[in-house]
Amino acid sequence: MDPIEPNVYGSIPRTKKYPDQEAATWCTASNKKILCIVSIVCALIAAAIIIAALCWIYVPIGSNCQKPCGANGTSVLCSQWCDEKSDCPNGEDEESCGTTGIKVSPNDKSCNGTTCVRLYGPNFQLQAYSPAKATWLPVCYDQWSDSSGKTACQDIGYSMSTYYSSTPFSAPSNNGYFMLQSNNVTGKLYNNLQYSATCASGNIVSLRCINCGLSTKVDSRIVGGTPALVGDWPWQAQLLKLVGTSTYLCGGSIITPYWIVTAAHCVYGSTSTPSIFKVFAGTLSIQSYSSSGRLVERALVHPNYTSNTQNYDVALLKLTAGLVFTTNLRPVCLPNVGMPWSGGQPCWISGWGTTSSGGSIATTLMAASVPLISSTTCNQAAVYGGAISPTMMCAGYLSGGTDTCQGDSGGPLVTKTNSLWWLVGDTSWGYGCATANKPGVYGNVTVFLEWIYLQMQTYP
Structure with missing residues (x-):
């Protein structure tokens, strides 16, 4: 088997250094005065622009305020624009308003400029965004x-x-509902929806886009790593990267036939050469790079990833050929917004990483049960002293003893809810392995959802 060097690439960083902010040497008295004047001028200009824009879009200046419909010269009152009634001959007054009577900006972060639908909660509730109510509706x-x-x-x-x-x-x-305007859906789903105060049947849509989260795992709580059985963690992927004559190990999670979630630090610096990666799935044994694995078409790192803090430690690999799902090879469910998880939630970790800090890698897939630890607890001075950002989460035991280690990076942190297994986090970093007051730190996959889905839309 090719040599595996888990302590270099794909390892959980043993220690993390968080540099102090650089001292400001710029702020002299004269510079502050200049800055103050410039700031006031900019603020006045910005205020004038905003007031003018609001007056044009929303404020009728007297009863004669009119806006042109189009090239035919017809105009309608400003108050008739985006009122959910077509007053222009060709309906121009409602075309850019969305389905709720308010203009939808392409920069609206709630819709990401691409889609205004999402899945919510453990029941996969389909929701659409209502700019008029500034909320998501079923x-x-x-x-x-x-x-x-x-x-x-x-x-x-x-x-x-x-x-x-x-x-x-x-x-x-x-707050109401969204309803299909007709059975004939064309283009984006959001453009076929309209607001309704009621839903006649009283039922809303539960949408499953992939058959995910199934496992043969028997529910049992085991503290400390144990060998996995066939079918226990069918979404577990093994990622190998070849640099020169050295092979480096990481883990990953299968979310669709083509897409694998892993850690950014497993991929960082290699996005331009996805051919150096191989992915192995559906196996319990550690593999050799020379074996026949799945080739990678794209290696994508979150644009906000920072290697010194491990913020946004997530990446995606798109395979050149889709996986064929079986009982032993299946996707895990991506978490939906609003999942009911908090500190103490029982989870599982898995991987082929070292069984002790600086030790040898495991030859067969290992797994262990660990609970989530609240960020408040994990940020305590005795634990990680404020290093845990919203893009991270902790899991393990403050007493130590059970943890991920070098070579497990990018692998899954999963939990079972509503009879399905969900990807809560991806293995990111820690201080040593299984050390007291230094639990494992994982990327918060729920925070990464928007970016993950955007990549899947961009590279279908």
């Missing part, structure tokens, strides 16, 4: 079909070929 199941479901999944980032199911479930909404 989609009514009335007039829904599998065709609508496939379109919604494609808008989120999945392939239509992985579509699994659309089912109704009862969940009243005090």
